[in-house]
Amino acid sequence: MAKGQSASLDRKKLLGDPVLVTTIVLLIVFLTVFILYPLAILLVDSFVNESGLTLETFKRIMGLSNFRKSITNTLKVGFVVGIASTLIGLLFAYVEEYVKLRTKFMGGLFKLVSMLPVVSPPFVLSLSMIMLFGKAGIITRFLLKIYDNSVYGFWGIAIVQTLTFFPVCYMMLKGLLKNIDPSLEEAARDMGASRFKVFMTVTFPLILPGLGNAFLVTFIESIADFANPMIIGGSYDTLATTIYLQITGAYDKQGAAAMAVVLLMITLLMFVVQKYYLERKSTATLSGKASRERMLITDKSVTIPLTVLCSALALFVILMYVCVPFGAMFKTWGYDFHLTFKWFGLVFTKYKGFKAFKDSFILSLISAPITALLSMIISYLVVKRKFKGKGFIEAVSMLAMAVPGTVLGIGYIRGFSGGLFGSGLLQGLYGTGAILVIVFIVRSLPTGTRSGISALRQIDKSIEESAYDMGADSFRVFMTVTLPLIKDSFLSGFVTSFVRSITAISAIILLVTPSYLLITVQINEFAEKGSYGIACAFATILIVITYGSVLLMNFMIKHFGTSRQIKAKE
């Protein structure tokens, strides 16, 4: 039995809605040109030379010992960081969900820890690590009197990345633990299992796919990370930094492209496993809602050590962040602790700080609303409409999550510096602010889309259908029904993408031209030069901006958000 005319009728109906069709076409073009095309170009670059299809380029780069070394380095860091972040994340999540926290202070501490990595540029911890534990580090040099401690290299990267990424695991696992029905564990306890036994035989197996999920997410983040290895890696090169040096130092564009393909393959593989296997599995085992509240552990022999351990870790992380503004205010870090504003002064006088903030701010502010709107449109199409090409749109916008910034950057260089396919078409884009905005959009699209999709899934399909049925076309339905209903998600998408853009570095550093000064690039530059005072001053101001944006967002959601508006009138 074959499907009859319904497919052609659906197509006719779709064409009867020109705004919708145009949107879909434009979206597909955008995703193809700015995500798929640059990646495809990398493949072409690395597999094709004058003599046709070839593996020469790969042979050549595999012959480079520093490249081979960087692969093992990257994987080693990825594994260690993935495991460490997952375990620490699990500890925090477990303590929050299972252990009676004595004070409000602890709750605040946990919240702060989960919030800090979101609002800070991704590499400030490297700065603080050097300032606390490096040669001139306050802790190593002044407290412990060690004068030759080196934080550069494997352990530096691993520690900094773990501290940066574990809050992500913590948030993921917290959600999972919350959904475990307490009666499962109570049943096991009731049958005589000890608390430890319950954890090992009930809780742990239930969250195992979730743990795998958290591990892979961190793993991908870790191997895609560019700035931390750049600042604290020293001579310990990872793939991301090797690629960067290959193109900026050795001017070997083909080699860099091939290296980028290797990095992309690794992240892509991890992403596919994570997205299509583990994510599905972890929601399958834990679909139920907790039937009632969990009895928290009050046993002091358990609570005290766990609380102390978590607090110590949390305080340590916070200390590292606090180190940044202080770094910007001490005369000479490690030698002269008189407070001064000279670094802030220098930022704005000698180092064109005002222009840097203006450029970063404006570019991010342009990309944020576009990203937010785009991701809401994509989520609407994916969740509420059916049409050919929907799978493509969803897959490609999610795929962007698995593409490391460095890879995207190389792809853009190779794909756009000579125009599309070297034809000169769209060449004008290269080197402009527009391409930076596009990179910002592409980099933030997956997160926005993800939150949009989950928000829309909660809205009864028939609400939009009713508007459609009343005579509204897709555009009207989207503007008068969908968007108002997911205003919260839109707002948070707006701010998240603003924050992500203004703190982004990996792809941008490859594409930015001297006509644009970006804060993150400045911080990176000064940190590499060892001018920590300036770097800290830049970073401090940046954190203030991003934190301010997040506060503003929360305020907006609270006062203008959908849920509040509906609740308030109740």
Place this chain on the structure above:
Amino acid sequence: MAKEKKGVRLEHISKIYKDPKTGKDFYAVKDANLEIEPGSFVTLLGPSGCGKTTTLRMIAGFESPDEGEIYLGNEPINALTPNKRDTAMVFQSYALLPHYNIFDNVAYGLKLRKMDKNVIKKKVTDILDLVGLQGMENRMTNQLSGGQQQRVALARALVIEPGVLLFDEPLSNLDAKLRVSMRTEIRRIQQEAGITAVYVTHDQSEAMAISDKVIIMNKGIVEQISTPQEAYYYPNNQFVADFIGEANFLKATVEGQDMVNINGSKVKCATGSLSAGNECNVVLRPEGAALTDNGTVKAKVVYSCFMGPYQDYHVMVGDTLVKIQDYNPKNSKIYKVGDEAFLSFAENTLYAL
């Protein structure tokens, strides 16, 4: 009130879905031919999964048929999107816009039609009067009870004066008592507005109470289109007989015109086109027979229970279990389990299939 009552016609409509588990295609609706008269109230009735909602959604335009053509009035509408069809739907979940108040919800369709503000105001006020929600314009949807939300959904659909009004199980989220009063209300409003209505439900008493005609569906196939009375007294087949009300099926042989033999006893029974010698099933409604000492068909009581309005019996006729409800048991003999008795049938009550 409606500018033009429109009929709906479905010609050879089929809808094919893919079973998500087996990956095989199956007919959700198969070769449905329906003629819905302008101004009539028609119910699509059947158990869940019978294709009734799919049919309704094809009329609304949310689903596209795989075969056949749908006409609204005389216009073929297969290729029209829902927003361009002259239909309005009342959803099971009401689907009110939660960020609008009642007035804006009802005015939504009118605003899309770019009507004058004052006209909109008048129309909305009038329609809210009609559904009994005067003065509630400024409430938010979540400040209303389920029944009130249902009225808003109805008002919103009515106010745009559609050619056809579609109902998708609109009462299934209400409690039993409210369901009964709302269905009378819906019928009243439909009559007052004089609008064509297609109504989907799985509740046969609801269908009987409000419809001019019922369309009984099973597994994608239209089993019967008739008035509720016809469906009850003259069902097309066992499925319809069983689905509409309660039915006993007695095995019998046709003896001649309107005469059958049940378990050795000759009984008067409408035989329709069946001819002598045919095996058949005689449909007996529980209230269609009483137990007596001198009736026609012999039966043995296996269950007897006083229910108030009636005495509830299960009796064996041969090896068939038959359920009988003997009304007003106060004045009749009560049989106990194990008693032998005879069924005596009411006039014109039996119908052979």
